[in-house]
Amino acid sequence: MSATRVFVARLAGCAVFDPAGDRVGKVRDVLVVYRKSDPPRVVGLIVEIPGKRRVFLSIGRVTSIGAGQVITTGLINIRRFEQRGGEVRVIAEMLGRTVSFNDGSGTAVVDDVAIEEKSEGVWEVGQLFVRRPKPTGSPFAKAPTAFVTWKEVREASAPGQSQPAEQLIATYSELKPADLASTMLDLPEQRRRDVAEELPDDRLATVLEEMPEQAQIEILVALGDERAADVLDHMQPDDAADLIAQLPAERGEHLLELMEPEEADDVRFLLAYPADTAGGLMTPEPIIVSADATVAEGLALIRRHDLPPALGAAVFVTLPPYEPPTGRFLGVVHFQRMLRYPPHERLGTLIDQGLDPVTADTSAAEVSRILASYDLVSVPVVDEKHRLVGVVTIDDVLDYLLPEDWRSHPDDDAERRAAARAALTTGSIPIPGRRAGHGAR
Structure with missing residues (x-):
């Protein structure tokens, strides 16, 4: 092992590699079991592999922990992790719990847990990093912290009881x-x-x-x-x-x-729009500019940090007003085209003449076919007066195509990706289990 003591909170999110150097997942938690008198023993890691599936990695199959990465002895069993009786997740269940000092000096909250290798492949909980209550009468004083061993404290509640929610949020803040x-x-x-x-x-x-x-x-x-x-x-x-x-x-x-x-x-x-139409899929917040706006202004707008990538792929040129429903829709300028022209160039001269908008009642099947056929990230949506009312992005279509439970049950992830690709190519929208959408009411 490259390290004999590791603090668990720092392991969250660390990459897991196989011996060939291929990344197989990332650490989400450490699993331990309590013992009668000795510190809890580490039984393994909970690892998230592609498809958002959590699997169990036995600590005996870990050959190295260090430098922000974990290396295993070989392939990981991809059976979905299920917590057994007596097993405790360190991050989800131990951090933030209250402990009492055996010497009677008060209580503290566990901020982190160190696991230590006692012999090859055998790990257990070592030191705890704890935070005592802030001193009374001094509002600006910091809460004192300390490193203690497992035998110096006892838990003030039943083993495995979950920590306060704010502690879990802090652990997963990134x-x-x-x-x-x-x-x-x-x-x-x-x-x-x-x-x-x-x-x-x-x-x-x-x-x-x-x-x-x-x-x-x-x-x-x-x-x-x-x-x-x-x-x-x-x-x-x-x-x-x-x-x-x-x-x-x-x-x-x-x-x-x-x-x-x-x-x-x-x-x-x-x-107001049925779910299986462009109006039901669209986002009503595209970047809308006048024909006189410059490349510099367009690029500044798509740099907004809160803008989803699909919406930042293009700006939409209309006559005033510039809020949906806008004045007459004039066309789209893709960001890559803007990058090829000087900052003072007017966007009205860079409009993509080959991209026609769809109407709000265009079927979702037709929208998916257009996106797939022309390799588009988004397509504009207009009303009967040719006013821009929104934009359908590729992620809007994928959310519609994929079954409702694709996030929570990724076991057949490959099949679902294939189904989505087929639907985008053929426009065959109906997929069992998809959401009912806006029209359900």
Whole structure:
């Protein structure tokens, strides 16, 4: 082994490689079992492999831990991980728990856990990094910290009890929304709700967008109306519309009334279209510019850090007004074309003359065929007066094509990718199990 002591919180997200140097996944947690008197013994790692599947990697198959990576002896068993009785996840269940000092000097909270190699292939919990309560009467004082051994403290609650939700959130603060969504889906239902309660509105919004609709609804219902409306305000309008469409009509309308008027108007606009049309798939927030705007201005707009990549692939030129429904739609300028011209060039002269918009009632099958046939990232949507009302992006189409549970059950991931490719190529939209969409209400 390249290290004999490793702090578990630093392992989260570390890459796992096979002996040939090929990456096979990333560490999500460490699994231990409690013993009667000795420190807990490490039995293995929980590793996320492609397809968002969590699998078990026995600690005996780990040959090296260090320099931000884990190396294994060979292939990983891809059977989905299932936690057994007596097993405890260190990050999900131990960090943040309260311990009492055996010398009677008080309590502390576990901030991190070090695992140590005692002999080849045998690891156990070694030191704990703990944080005592802040001193009273001194608001600016920092909470004292200490390294202690397992035998110096005792847990103040039953083994395996989950830590406060805020501790789990802090541990996974660097995760991408899709990874945090996958992590939350692995938690028990009540625990998932606790974590959702602690997440900021904007963070929870991006995480919900990555979850299956049933999990979205469960969390939204548990939040209460005021908080739910705040979270919906931060979601992409098309995702918010998809979610509201699954709720009873009365509750959906109530949430729309609680949302910010501008955000609610976008969602209501999308709910007016059937799910299997361009109007039902589109996003009403493309980058819209005048024909007199320059390349420099267009590039500045697509550099916004909060802009999804698919929406940043092009700008859309219209007559005023520049909010959907706009003035007459003039055309699209792709960002790669902008890169080929000087900053002062007018965007009106760079319009792609070969790309025609679709109408809001164009079928989803036809939209998918157009995207696939012309290798497009997005396609503009216009109304009967040729006004721009939105844009359908490739991720909008994929969300529609893939079954509702593709995020939470990736076992047949390869088959689903193949089905999606076939549907994009042939336009054969119906796929069993997909969401009902806006038209369900």
